[in-house]
Amino acid sequence: MRQSQAFIPTLKEDPADAELISHKLMVRAGMLRKLAAGIYTILPLGWRVTRKVAQIVREEMDRAGCQELLLPILMPAELWKETGRWEKYGKELFRQKDRHDREYVLGPTHEEAITDLVRNHIRSYRDLPLNLYQIQTKFRDEIRPRFGVMRAREFLMKDGYSFHTDEAQLAEAYDRMREAYAAVFRRCGLEFVIVEADSGAIGGDVNHEFMVTADSGESLIFSSQCGYAATSESAKFKIASLAAEPVAALETRSTPSRKTVEEVASFLSVEPARLLKSLVFFAGDEAILAVIPGDRELNEAKLSRVLGHPAPRLATGEEIERLTGGPLGFTGPVGLTGKLRTILDVCIQEGRNFVTGGNARDVHLVNVRVERDIPAVERADLATAREGDLCPRCGDRMRLGRGIEVGHIFKLGLKYSQAMGARYLDAEGTERIIVMGTYGIGITRTVAAVIEQLHDANGIVWPHSIAPYHVHIVPVNMNHDPTREAAEALYARLVASGVEVILDDRDERPGAKFKDADLIGVPLRVTIGEKGLKDGYSFHTDEAQLAEAYDRMREAYAAVFRRCGLEFVIVEADSGAIGGDVNHEFMVTAQTSRQDFASDRANSCGLSFQRICGEAFTPPGWNFR
RNA sequence: CGGGGCGUGGCUCAGCCUGGUAGAGCACCUGGUUCGGGACCAGGGGGUCGGAGGUUCAAAUCCUCUCGCCCCGACCA
Numbered sequence: 001m002r003q004s005q006a007f008i009p010t011l012k013e014d015p016a017d018a019e020l021i022s023h024k025l026m027v028r029a030g031m032l033r034k035l036a037a038g039i040y041t042i043l044p045l046g047w048r049v050t051r052k053v054a055q056i057v058r059e060e061m062d063r064a065g066c067q068e069l070l071l072p073i074l075m076p077a078e079l080w081k082e083t084g085r086w087e088k089y090g091k092e093l094f095r096q097k098d099r100h101d102r103e104y105v106l107g108p109t110h111e112e113a114i115t116d117l118v119r120n121h122i123r124s125y126r127d128l129p130l131n132l133y134q135i136q137t138k139f140r141d142e143i144r145p146r147f148g149v150m151r152a153r154e155f156l157m158k159d160g161y162s163f164h165t166d167e168a169q170l171a172e173a174y175d176r177m178r179e180a181y182a183a184v185f186r187r188c189g190l191e192f193v194i195v196e197a198d199s200g201a202i203g204g205d206v207n208h209e210f211m212v213t214a215d216s217g218e219s220l221i222f223s224s225q226c227g228y229a230a231t232s233e234s235a236k237f238k239i240a241s242l243a244a245e246p247v248a249a250l251e252t253r254s255t256p257s258r259k260t261v262e263e264v265a266s267f268l269s270v271e272p273a274r275l276l277k278s279l280v281f282f283a284g285d286e287a288i289l290a291v292i293p294g295d296r297e298l299n300e301a302k303l304s305r306v307l308g309h310p311a312p313r314l315a316t317g318e319e320i321e322r323l324t325g326g327p328l329g330f331t332g333p334v335g336l337t338g339k340l341r342t343i344l345d346v347c348i349q350e351g352r353n354f355v356t357g358g359n360a361r362d363v364h365l366v367n368v369r370v371e372r373d374i375p376a377v378e379r380a381d382l383a384t385a386r387e388g389d390l391c392p393r394c395g396d397r398m399r400l401g402r403g404i405e406v407g408h409i410f411k412l413g414l415k416y417s418q419a420m421g422a423r424y425l426d427a428e429g430t431e432r433i434i435v436m437g438t439y440g441i442g443i444t445r446t447v448a449a450v451i452e453q454l455h456d457a458n459g460i461v462w463p464h465s466i467a468p469y470h471v472h473i474v475p476v477n478m479n480h481d482p483t484r485e486a487a488e489a490l491y492a493r494l495v496a497s498g499v500e501v502i503l504d505d506r507d508e509r510p511g512a513k514f515k516d517a518d519l520i521g522v523p524l525r526v527t528i529g530e531k532g533l534k535d536g537y538s539f540h541t542d543e544a545q546l547a548e549a550y551d552r553m554r555e556a557y558a559a560v561f562r563r564c565g566l567e568f569v570i571v572e573a574d575s576g577a578i579g580g581d582v583n584h585e586f587m588v589t590a591q592t593s594r595q596d597f598a599s600d601r602a603n604s605c606g607l608s609f610q611r612i613c614g615e616a617f618t619p620p621g622w623n624f625r
Numbered sequence: 626c627g628g629g630g631c632g633u634g635g636c637u638c639a640g641c642c643u644g645g646u647a648g649a650g651c652a653c654c655u656g657g658u659u660c661g662g663g664a665c666c667a668g669g670g671g672g673u674c675g676g677a678g679g680u681u682c683a684a685a686u687c688c689u690c691u692c693g694c695c696c697c698g699a700c701c702a
Contacts, residue, residue, distance in 0.1 A: 012651065012663065013637050017695055037694065092701065109702070143626085143700055311700095408702080440702085477660050511662035518662090529661050 001469065003504040008045050009033075010516050020216055022451035023148030025460050029519045038145025038153030045520065046447070048468040050156060053446050054135050056187050056465065057158045064180040066131040066160060071113045073137065077103035079112040083419045088310075094139045106139035111416045111438060114161045119422035122434065125165045128424060129173055133160035135443065149444045150404070151218070160439040163417075165426065170435045174206070174411055177439045181210055181407050184441065188450055189463030193403065195221055195229040207410040210441075211403030212449040219405055222398045224391035233301035236381055237347070237389035237398065244351030248367040250334075255364045259329025261294040264364055268355060271295070276348065276356045276368065278331040280320050280340075283309035287323055291333050291374075292345040292383045294355075299384040306343065306380045324359045332356030334365055334373045344374065345382040404449045405442075412436040460521030469502040472522035476510045476529030487528045 008030035017034070018024040026032040031046030042050055058068060074096070080086040085093075086105075094106035107113065114132060122130065138157045145153050160177070164170040178194070185192045190212050197209040209231060211221055220232035230236065258264045265272045275294025280287060281303065288307065292298050303312055317328040323340060324331050333342050334356060348354075354368040368374070387400035416422070417434040426432050447466070454461045464470065471494060475487035487503060494501040502522065504513050510529075517525055 009635095011636065016631085016637070019696075034694095090701075140702075144696095144698095146696085405702095474661095479660075507660095509660060509662085509664060511660095511664080514662045516663085527661075 001502045003502055004506045006045075006502070007043065008516075008520070009043070010519055012515075018148060020147045020150060020448075020452070021455060022150065022216075022448040025451050025455060025519070026148060026448065029460055029521070032149060034148075038142060038151070040149055040152060040154070042149075042444070045468050049447055049462070049466050050443060052466040052468075053188060053443050053450075054156070054158070057135065057184050057441055057443065060180045060184045060187075061133050061158070061160065064131070064176050066133050066162075069132055069134055071107070071110050071117075071134050071136065073107050073139070074104050075107055075110075075113050077105060079116055079420075080105055083112055083416055085112070092140050092142065094141050107136075108138055108140040109438075109440070110134065110159055111161065111412075111436075112420070115416045115420045115422050115436070118163055118434065119417070119420055122163065122422070122424055125424055125426045125432075128434070129162060129164045129169050131160065131162040131173060133158060133439070147216075148448060150448045152444065155445065156443040158441040158443055162437040162439070163422075164435040164437070165424065165432070166435055167411075167413075170411055170413075170437050174409065174437055177409050177437070178208065181409060181439070181441065185210055185212070185406065185446070187465050188446060189465060190406070190446075190450060190453060192406070193221060193223055193229045195223070195231055195403070196234055197231045197408065207408065209405050210407035210409075212406050212446075212453060213401055214404050214449065214452045215402050216452055217402035217404040219403050221401050221403045222385050222389070223401065224394055224396050224398045226391060226394035226396065228391050228393045228398075230385075232384060233299065235385040235398070236392040237385040238392055238395060239347050239390060242349060242352060245353050247369065247372075248353055250368060250373060251366050252358055253364050253366055254362055255330075256362045258362075258364070264355065265294065268364070268366070270355060274353075274355050276332065276354045278333055278357055280315035280323060280331060281307075281312040282315055282319070283307040283312045287315065287319070287340055288312070289324075289331070289333055289336060289340045289342040290345075290382055291342065291348065291356075293348060296345075296347075296383040296386070298382055302380075302382050302384075306382065326357060326359035326363070327361050330357040330359060330361060330363060332359055332365060332368070333377065334368055335359060337374060337377055341378070342374070343378045343380050343382065344370065346379050347383060404445065404452065406446045406449050407439075407441045409439045410437060412438050455521070458515070458518035460519065462521045462523055464523050467500075467523050468520070469500045469522045470524060471499055471501040472517050472520070472525045473501060473503045474510075474513050474517055474525060474527045475504065476513075476527065478505060478507050480530055483528055483530060490526065490528070 010030045011028045013028075014024045015027045018027060023032075026046060027034075029045065031043055031049065033041045033043060035041055061068065077086055077095070080089070080093075089108070093108060096104045096106060098104060118130065122128065135156065135158045137154055138159070139154055142151060142153050145151055149155065162170065162173045162177070164173065182192075182194065192210055192212045195209050195211050197207050209219075211217070211219060211229075211231075213221075221229060222232065222235040222237070223229035253268065255264055255267055258267045261272050261275050261277055265275055272295040273293055277292050277294045277296070277298075279290045279292070279298055281290055282288070286307075290298060290303060300312065304310060315323070320326075320328050320331060324336060333344065336342060336359065348370060350369070350371045352369070353366070354370070355364055355366050356368050357363075358365045365373075370377070385398065387398070389398050390396065391398050413435060414433050415436070417436055422434045422436075423431050424434055450463065450466065451460050454463060462468070473487050473491055473494075475483045478484050478487075484505075487505070491501060491503040504517065506513070508516075514527075
């Protein structure tokens with residue numbers, strides 16, 4: 001590509017409406033423009049990257065035995081009414097009517113469409129398993145679209161659905177998908193964790209999210225050394241068990257107008273953890289008393305799961321008074337267990353003396369013993385984990401971090417197949433319901449996540465795998481004939497070799513070109529200028545000359561990576577698509593599993609590389625992977 | 626939906642409080658000089674200030690409504 005003819009509108013300044021680094025850089029690098037809130041045009045440069053991510057997804061899916069298809073974006077409402085999601089999905093669902101006033105939805109996800117297809121064509125266990133996927137634009141009318149393409153209303157997504165005879169078959173596909181997903185994100189150069197997640201309204205129990213670690217992420221993630229990782233909505237935790245305390249008699253205390261945990265704790269001179277926080281919820285018509293330690297937050301996602309209700313709501317002051325006999329702020333489980341379904345958080349220990357509300361105005365109880373005063377109470381995990389809590393598996397301290405959700409895999413079970421009547425006949429001739437799984441990757445979001453992780457002060461730093469171009473030729477001055485000729489010759493050579501190359505043939509000042517190149521972030525930059533040419537490096541007409549230059553470049557490159565503080569080895573490599581015989585790769589020795597990425601990273605030391613190139617012109621035939 | 630903020634040329638923003646009929650930088654066009662980190666000189670084109678209504682002799686500026694956008698919250702596959 002010749003930059004003089006390319007549509008890459010770069011911007012010198014940050015767009016006013018962007019907050020996230022990835023959003024700013026995508027707009028500034030000429031990849032993205034906004035059309036309306038949460039609706040974006042992906043420009044040529046952005047589309048090249050997006051397509052590469054999609055292609056990686058495609059390759060990994062196909063390798064895992066999946067088949068790509070194209071589903072309609074528009075779906076009749078009837079299908080959604082069958083599964084109940086027409087009502088349940090809420091306002092996020094884009095609804096639409098045609099000229100005959102028939103109702104349609106713009107697909108936010110495609111379980112209905114695919115299940116309809118499968119129920120019409122799959123009859124036998126011999127047809128299973130089946131794993132289909134689509135890469136398409138999806139629509140979700142987000143209440144608050146934000147962060148550019150990170151949380152858009154219209155976005156590109158890969159959605160996959162698998163169909164099985166039984167749970168065992170599903171489990172096999174699920175594990176394979178998990179591996180395939182890990183491969184996709186690894187190839188994109190991302191650092192990520194796989195976390196246990198809340199299944200939300202989709203239902204089903206087993207599910208995992210793929211989280212790209214980034215401070216700008218919207219999700220909170222707990223993780224521990226043993227590999228346990230979970231979102232804040234589902235993270236389990238242990239706390240150190242405390243020594244039993246001597247039994248003391250239950251007493252009432254007057255706590256005038258002390259309602260909050262802080263007020264009561266300081267009034268009675270005890271730690272907030274000494275208190276039990278009692279919250280009254282309604283799940284439909286059923287009232288529930290949820291009791292958690294005073295120093296913790298209730299996790300509504302956990303409560304929702306325990307109750308099997310999508311959205312429990314907090315009771316009002318009047319309701320609390322009617323149910324407990326005491327005003328808001330003085331509620332406690334003692335004496336209520338028979339009257340009100342009471343659930344005690346699992347981390348509340350027996351053998352300790354707690355403070356609770358007394359279910360009467362200005363009264364709290366002290367020396368409350370779980371085993372004596374709240375006997376035989378229902379127990380469940382209700383409290384939200386926090387930093388420093390102990391891992392439920394290995395008992396080590398958990399770390400708290402942030403992540404961007406780029407993928408989510410679910411074992412769906414029978415939810416959709418049952419509702420829509422997707423059945424098959426087993427070997428005995430018995431009709432059974434198809435077992436399903438679903439697997440999604442936010443393609444456009446993944447692009448943003450990569451930028452979020454891989455950028456520097458001057459712009460994007462693409463990993464080789466999804467870079468819009470692999471080589472950026474920057475002639476310093478197009479009006480200097482030798483420079484122009486050298487650049488053109490190298491360009492022609494690389495194009496002929498099938499290298500994805502962009503040539504900055506614009507009649508711009510060098511500074512402007514460098515800034516744009518920094519922004520766009522092509523992994524390899526070849527700067528061609530008068531200085532370099534004068535130093536005697538040029539195109540090599542014979543092997544001897546080339547060999548000499550090659551060795552010098554090898555040294556120069558080694559110097560670059562040394563100066564970057566990287567440990568690396570130089571290995572003989574396959575010449576691949578570029579052709580030629582002799583070539584070497586510089587591999588950074590990485591201790592993690594991110595080997596592929598590490599080499600890309602080394603690959604991407606564009607700034608230092610460029611300085612070297614100012615003094616030594618890159619010989620053609622040279623190959624960097 | 627609640628709270629806050631913003632809409633002025635392609636971009637970033639000033640002007641608004643204290644009404645007097647629109648400005649800067651960048652970008653763009655022409656000519657020239659320049660050319661290894663967002664050049665310089667000269668000349669030039671482009672906006673009626675998101676929209677509607679109102680107050681006023683006069684509105685970008687004040688008032689009302691409305692639309693759009695951003696942030697925080699609530700919500701959420």
